[in-house]
Amino acid sequence: MPNRLAQETSPYLLQHADNPVDWWPWSGEAFEEARKSGKPVLLSVGYSSCHWCHVMAHESFEDQETADYLNTHFVNIKVDREERPDVDAVYMEAVQAATGQGGWPMTVFLTPDAEPFYFGTYFPPAPRHGMPSFRQVLEGVRSAWADRRDEVTEVADKIVRDLAGREISYGDAQAPGEEELARALLGLTREYDPQRGGFGGAPKFPPSMVVEFLLRHHARTGAEGALQMARDTCERMARGGIYDQLGGGFARYSVDREWVVPHFEKMLYDNALLCRVYAHLWRSTGSELARRVALETADFMVRELRTNEGGFASALDADSDDGSGKHVEGAYYVWTPAQLVEVLGEEDAELAAQYFGVTDEGTFEEGASVLQLPQNEGVFDGDKVESVRRRLLAARAERPAPGRDDKVVAAWNGLAIAALAETGAYFDRPDLVEAAVAAADLLVRLHLDEQARLARTSKDGHVGANAGVLEDYADVAEGFLALTSVTGEGVWLEFAGFLLDHVLVRFVDEESGALFDTASDAERLIRRPQDPTDNAVPSGWTAAAGALLSYAAQTGAEPHRTAAERALGVVKALGPRVPRFIGWGLAVAEALLDGPREVAVVGPALDDPATKALHRTALLGTAPGAVVAVGVVGSDELPLLADRPLVGNEPAAYICRNFTCDAPTTEVGRLRSSLNG
Numbered sequence: 001m002p003n004r005l006a007q008e009t010s011p012y013l014l015q016h017a018d019n020p021v022d023w024w025p026w027s028g029e030a031f032e033e034a035r036k037s038g039k040p041v042l043l044s045v046g047y048s049s050c051h052w053c054h055v056m057a058h059e060s061f062e063d064q065e066t067a068d069y070l071n072t073h074f075v076n077i078k079v080d081r082e083e084r085p086d087v088d089a090v091y092m093e094a095v096q097a098a099t100g101q102g103g104w105p106m107t108v109f110l111t112p113d114a115e116p117f118y119f120g121t122y123f124p125p126a127p128r129h130g131m132p133s134f135r136q137v138l139e140g141v142r143s144a145w146a147d148r149r150d151e152v153t154e155v156a157d158k159i160v161r162d163l164a165g166r167e168i169s170y171g172d173a174q175a176p177g178e179e180e181l182a183r184a185l186l187g188l189t190r191e192y193d194p195q196r197g198g199f200g201g202a203p204k205f206p207p208s209m210v211v212e213f214l215l216r217h218h219a220r221t222g223a224e225g226a227l228q229m230a231r232d233t234c235e236r237m238a239r240g241g242i243y244d245q246l247g248g249g250f251a252r253y254s255v256d257r258e259w260v261v262p263h264f265e266k267m268l269y270d271n272a273l274l275c276r277v278y279a280h281l282w283r284s285t286g287s288e289l290a291r292r293v294a295l296e297t298a299d300f301m302v303r304e305l306r307t308n309e310g311g312f313a314s315a316l317d318a319d320s321d322d323g324s325g326k327h328v329e330g331a332y333y334v335w336t337p338a339q340l341v342e343v344l345g346e347e348d349a350e351l352a353a354q355y356f357g358v359t360d361e362g363t364f365e366e367g368a369s370v371l372q373l374p375q376n377e378g379v380f381d382g383d384k385v386e387s388v389r390r391r392l393l394a395a396r397a398e399r400p401a402p403g404r405d406d407k408v409v410a411a412w413n414g415l416a417i418a419a420l421a422e423t424g425a426y427f428d429r430p431d432l433v434e435a436a437v438a439a440a441d442l443l444v445r446l447h448l449d450e451q452a453r454l455a456r457t458s459k460d461g462h463v464g465a466n467a468g469v470l471e472d473y474a475d476v477a478e479g480f481l482a483l484t485s486v487t488g489e490g491v492w493l494e495f496a497g498f499l500l501d502h503v504l505v506r507f508v509d510e511e512s513g514a515l516f517d518t519a520s521d522a523e524r525l526i527r528r529p530q531d532p533t534d535n536a537v538p539s540g541w542t543a544a545a546g547a548l549l550s551y552a553a554q555t556g557a558e559p560h561r562t563a564a565e566r567a568l569g570v571v572k573a574l575g576p577r578v579p580r581f582i583g584w585g586l587a588v589a590e591a592l593l594d595g596p597r598e599v600a601v602v603g604p605a606l607d608d609p610a611t612k613a614l615h616r617t618a619l620l621g622t623a624p625g626a627v628v629a630v631g632v633v634g635s636d637e638l639p640l641l642a643d644r645p646l647v648g649n650e651p652a653a654y655i656c657r658n659f660t661c662d663a664p665t666t667e668v669g670r671l672r673s674s675l676n677g
Contacts, residue, residue: 591625
């Protein structure tokens with residue numbers, strides 16, 4: 001019989017609705033039940049495409065004996081970390097502080113007052129590699145709760161006090177200047193892997209936000225080393241197994257330093273960020289590889305993640321049916337030589353094996369290989385390779401597909417909107433811009449209420465109950481601002497303003513300028529989460545700084561610029577010390593140092609060829625964080641267009657920076673030079 005999770009909309013929670021565990025969703029009722037029954041709480045946090053979450057579910061939560069023990073001695077709460085990033089952040093901070101590491105599934109034991117006292121991640125069903133079994137953990141916690149309750153509550157009180165003392169106070173420092181950004185670049189150079197690209201060792205995650213900083217730093221200063229790190233990292237990722245060489249799009253991370261074997265889940269946020277990064281790399285270098293990867297990644301998002309309502313789903317699972325009924329990680333993506341022969345025949349299979357690096361030994365498990373792209377691809381017959389790729393992709397489509405998490409997360413859709421809008425504009429793909437507009441329409445129609453408060457998720461056209469957090473407001477505003485520059489439609493600037501007004505009122509500390517991840521009127525947790533460092537996505541703190549700065553450049557709104565500058569104080573403090581983990585903040589700081597530049601393009605009509613040429617040139621400018629407004633002369637739809645006449649009856653572009661405007665130009669070449677250096 002289904003448990004309480006059957007009433008939820010989260011695909012991850014619904015995956016556990018038929019567990020014999022008597023799960024509760026995160027709710028006041030669950031903690032009230034714990035208080036009434038005198039039981040501790042088991043909090044289990046994961047997400048739909050998490051491989052080890054599924055493993056622990058199969059091993060423990062689907063086991064009747066384990067479930068009986070849990071139901072007898074605990075109140076059991078299941079949380080989708082993607083729906084409740086605030087809950088996840090608070091308890092992950094406790095896990096990391098106590099154990100020095102974290103991850104998912106996250107397993108935390110709480111008092112009925114939601115105070116944590118014992119932590120872990122995955123626990124196996126039997127003792128393994130020095131890890132206790134899950135049953136041993138449960139028995140130990142139950143015994144401590146029954147026999148040493150005072151000691152347990154004392155530990156919980158101390159943990160909560162320690163967490164409360166971690167509030168960040170960098171918000172009132174000055175924004176970083178030339179010195180701090182140079183030191184951040186030096187720090188990245190020290191951690192850079194010159195042989196393989198990227199930073200650090202295994203596992204290797206796509207450093208999207210850091211690459212954006214490197215591209216902006218090069219654009220502002222001409223530093224060739226920054227561009228080299230960005231270019232080489234992007235090329236190594238694009239040629240590696242982390243990139244889907246048949247269908248486009250990136251996996252979550254590489255388990256090795258060489259980008260060969262990925263963790264196969266595909267996340268919307270990774271692909272949105274990387275699509276934009278590769279489009280920006282092409283804008284800076286003209287790289288054909290960057291162009292292809294940007295477009296293929298955009299097409300992947302539209303083809304495989306777009307929902308019926310026009311939004312974008314969260315993720316594709318790492319696991320899929322291997323054809324025998326067994327769910328195996330990577331089964332959808334890997335190939336053996338025999339499988340190539342079966343699809344292509346002997347001759348073309350040999351070509352495919354050489355081109356994609358498929359060997360008898362394999363690069364993955366059981367002799368299978370993850371497809372890679374060779375350095376010497378130019379020696380292969382391009383038409384032949386393309387034929388092989390199409391046939392392999394068609395054959396792969398016949399395999400059981402990975403599951404899809406269909407919930408629409410506001411923040412990640414904001415990132416996708418920005419990426420698709422810009423990629424569509426750069427490469428003359430109006431269909432991609434239309435997809436961005438459709439997703440933005442969905443967010444406005446479904447996720448925004450009458451007060452412009454943002455809901456974090458929706459699914460199948462039904463909005464979720466969880467309030468948006470800072471990253472939702474910031475990233476959706478970022479997407480709307482990108483649409484403003486691409487389409488010239490003032491409505492997107494207006495909606496961005498609504499969201500950023502909420503940021504100023506409900507997320508910013510008035511005294512210090514620091515930001516919190518949850519609103520002042522959000523549900524009270526044991527600590528109000530606040531993290532300025534990047535994880536898989538830009539932190540809400542620095543994403544808000546970037547959106548506030550862009551909005552101020554579009555509108556001249558001084559409170560928004562002041563808030564952005566104050567928020568960047570944290571980047572001055574952390575950027576030189578941990579540049580890998582505050583890349584988006586460094587990128588925003590580059591925009592602030594450059595102005596950012598404000599470009600207004602006016603013409604007799606938006607479809608006028610000369611106006612379109614100036615507009616596209618403005619969008620392709622590499623000046624960090626530049627904002628663009630385009631419209632018909634005399635229009636007041638966008639503030640930057642006010643009092644901007646034609647020049648000699650010709651379309652013109654106006655460039656301003658730091659309250660100083662250059663003379664307008666009607667020439668594409670002059671505009672290009674002004675925005676590239």
